Amino acid sequence: MSQETTVPSPNERERRLGQNGIVQPLLTDLYQITMAYAYWKSGKTKDTSVFDLFFRKNPFQGEFTIFAGLEECLKFLEKFHFSHSDIEYLKQTLPPTIEDEFFVFLSKLTADEVTLYAMEEGSVAFPRVPLMRIEGPLIIVQLLETTFLTLVNYASLMATNAARYRMAAGDLKLLEFGLRRAQGPDGGLSASKYSYIGGFDGTSNVLAGKLFNIPVKGTHAHAYITSFTSFSELRSQTLTPKDGGEPRDLLQLAVKWRTELVPLFKVVGTEASDGELAALISFAIAFPDGFMALVDTYDVKRSGLLNFCAVALALSELGYQALGIRIDSGDLAYLSNVAREYFSKISINYNIPWFKDLMIMASNDINEETILSLNDQGHKIDCFGIGTHLVTCQRQPALGCVYKLVELNGQPRIKLSQDVGKVTMPGRKDAYRLYSESGHALIDLLQRSVEEEPEPGNKVLCRHPFEESKRAYVIPSKVEKLHKPYWNNGRICAPLPNLQIIRKRVRTSLKTLRPDIKRNLNPTPFKVAVSDRLYNFLHDLWLENAPIGELS
Ligand SMILES: Nc1ncnc2c1ncn2[C@@H]1O[C@H](COP(=O)(O)OP(=O)(O)OP(=O)(O)O)[C@@H](O)[C@H]1O
Ligand SMILES: O=P(O)(O)OC[C@H]1O[C@H](OP(=O)(O)OP(=O)(O)O)[C@H](O)[C@@H]1O
Ligand SMILES: O=C(O)c1cccnc1
Numbered sequence: 001m002s003q004e005t006t007v008p009s010p011n012e013r014e015r016r017l018g019q020n021g022i023v024q025p026l027l028t029d030l031y032q033i034t035m036a037y038a039y040w041k042s043g044k045t046k047d048t049s050v051f052d053l054f055f056r057k058n059p060f061q062g063e064f065t066i067f068a069g070l071e072e073c074l075k076f077l078e079k080f081h082f083s084h085s086d087i088e089y090l091k092q093t094l095p096p097t098i099e100d101e102f103f104v105f106l107s108k109l110t111a112d113e114v115t116l117y118a119m120e121e122g123s124v125a126f127p128r129v130p131l132m133r134i135e136g137p138l139i140i141v142q143l144l145e146t147t148f149l150t151l152v153n154y155a156s157l158m159a160t161n162a163a164r165y166r167m168a169a170g171d172l173k174l175l176e177f178g179l180r181r182a183q184g185p186d187g188g189l190s191a192s193k194y195s196y197i198g199g200f201d202g203t204s205n206v207l208a209g210k211l212f213n214i215p216v217k218g219t220h221a222h223a224y225i226t227s228f229t230s231f232s233e234l235r236s237q238t239l240t241p242k243d244g245g246e247p248r249d250l251l252q253l254a255v256k257w258r259t260e261l262v263p264l265f266k267v268v269g270t271e272a273s274d275g276e277l278a279a280l281i282s283f284a285i286a287f288p289d290g291f292m293a294l295v296d297t298y299d300v301k302r303s304g305l306l307n308f309c310a311v312a313l314a315l316s317e318l319g320y321q322a323l324g325i326r327i328d329s330g331d332l333a334y335l336s337n338v339a340r341e342y343f344s345k346i347s348i349n350y351n352i353p354w355f356k357d358l359m360i361m362a363s364n365d366i367n368e369e370t371i372l373s374l375n376d377q378g379h380k381i382d383c384f385g386i387g388t389h390l391v392t393c394q395r396q397p398a399l400g401c402v403y404k405l406v407e408l409n410g411q412p413r414i415k416l417s418q419d420v421g422k423v424t425m426p427g428r429k430d431a432y433r434l435y436s437e438s439g440h441a442l443i444d445l446l447q448r449s450v451e452e453e454p455e456p457g458n459k460v461l462c463r464h465p466f467e468e469s470k471r472a473y474v475i476p477s478k479v480e481k482l483h484k485p486y487w488n489n490g491r492i493c494a495p496l497p498n499l500q501i502i503r504k505r506v507r508t509s510l511k512t513l514r515p516d517i518k519r520n521l522n523p524t525p526f527k528v529a530v531s532d533r534l535y536n537f538l539h540d541l542w543l544e545n546a547p548i549g550e551l552s
């Protein structure tokens with residue numbers, strides 16, 4: 001290939017410069033590129049295809065999934081371009097028999113001829129109903145498979161996981177603390193972003209806060225507490241009252257309060273750690289308006305709570321209002337009840353109304369089940385800080401989205417399987433969500449694109465895709481077309497909502513589901529049906545393609 005052919009035009013240069021450091025055309029499986037060559041070699045450059053991206057089973061033994069990752073797919077399409085160094089790398093990597101002309105073809109490839117339809121990001125989705133439908137030249141659409149799957153699978157899994165934690169926690173605050181345990185830096189960033197979409201209130205991940213405009217929040221680690229062993233290590237112990245005036249000795253005030261609280265808490269004063277008190281005082285001096293203390297380093301009841309309350313009362317004398325505590329070990333239900341009891345006692349004894357409402361944050365290996373169990377036991381926690389289980393999606397570490405060819409040059413394609421659930425739905429299809437009068441989603445209906453749209457008030461026959469006897473008539477009160485065009489003629493062609501709006505959509509979309517579909521234990525499956533025409537089309541094609549065996 002001549003050198004000129006790989007010098008990028010200004011337009012190409014622009015595309016390449018804007019390319020994401022990680023999400024780029026080579027972030028794919030090798031087989032996509034070898035297939036591209038074989039397609040090219042066999043003259044399929046003009047073939048047009050339709051691919052569906054969908055999953056077959058909801059995660060976490062649940063019956064719903066939140067679709068996420070769409071915006072990243074669109075950004076990928078915008079920048080899609082094999083750079084000069086990509087081409088050079090491929091030349092070295094692919095077999096030497098590959099014709100140079102193919103690399104010329106590859107270097108000119110863009111997503112300009114692709115059209116992408118998708119469900120709204122943040123909406124609830126169900127098995128078999130495509131999250132995205134991608135149309136266009138076979139080679140380019142095929143090349144998008146792996147990147148799209150990696151962009152959608154984890155995003156949707158994470159958003160779904162977060163939405164489940166949100167449902168378990170009700171209106172309590174949820175913070176994502178998972179970066180240190182996430183599947184690497186990119187996993188950590190995605191976890192922060194998609195847990196926010198799923199309903200978390202903030203993250204400890206500062207870069208995620210900056211990049212995605214997510215609230216960043218946090219307390220401190222045990223190291224801060226254990227870095228002090230005595231009062232003598234306090235370099236400064238004074239604090240200026242909030243309304244000004246002479247600085248006051250916070251240590252002296254806190255020690256006075258600690259002595260006073262001992263009989264109220266019915267504890268032995270000498271058991272409280274001086275190092276812990278020194279640490280809390282120094283933290284309060286650094287953040288008098290944002291004093292939040294980790295109280296489980298030595299002993300929550302005998303030391304941490306006593307020291308925290310002493311410092312919070314000292315701060316209060318200077319006009320500052322503490323925020324609360326974090327408990328990171330032990331029986332979280334029991335300890336939160338004890339803490340709230342202490343706070344209430346102080347509130348009443350010293351007539352400080354806000355003291356009873358101090359925030360109690362709990363952390364330490366929390367998962368959906370822990371939250372549900374804590375709810376059953378009764379607790380006084382206001383906020384959960386959740387890391388490992390949330391970001392690693394420990395209960396189910398992958399969503400099984402797949403990307404299947406359903407039509408080529410206007411002809412349907414079907415993938416057969418011994419496992420009925422794995423047979424693909426052939427042809428270009430549209431999907432509709434049918435709603436009841438009460439506003440609940442009743443059923444998702446897949447139809448061939450050539451069919452008339454279902455209409456509110458009109459009876460529709462909805463069929464189980466594989467079980468002939470399972471059918472129902474539905475008269476929808478509302479019909480929602482699930483796919484909208486998002487990418488056409490080389491451009492994003494629909495407004496992209498910000499994260500806050502997507503987050504709101506998760507909430508509103510989940511509200512349309514009946515409670516039994518969302519319950520934690522043995523939820524009811526949401527129905528996904530096909531039209532009568534699609535049913536017959538699917539089964540005729542199935543018979544046409546399935547070989548008849550011979551018994552011998
Ligand atoms: N009341 C509760 N009901 C159900 N699960 C709880 C309750 N309190 C705590 N847990 C969970 O029990 C587990 C306790 O874990 P573990 O035994 O490792 O912690 P710990 O001994 O309290 O802490 P550490 O070892 O850090 O001192 C955590 O997963 C925590 O979320
Ligand atoms: O438990 P997770 O849900 O992952 O939440 C994040 C954890 O990370 C922090 O400490 P870290 O676990 O690093 O230390 P620790 O085990 O001593 O608490 C924090 O105190 C939480 O325990
Ligand atoms: O801010 C916190 O309390 C925090 C942050 C990350 C991990 N664990 C706790």
Ligand SMILES: [Mg+2]
Pocket residue numbers: 364365
């Ligand atoms: Mg921990």
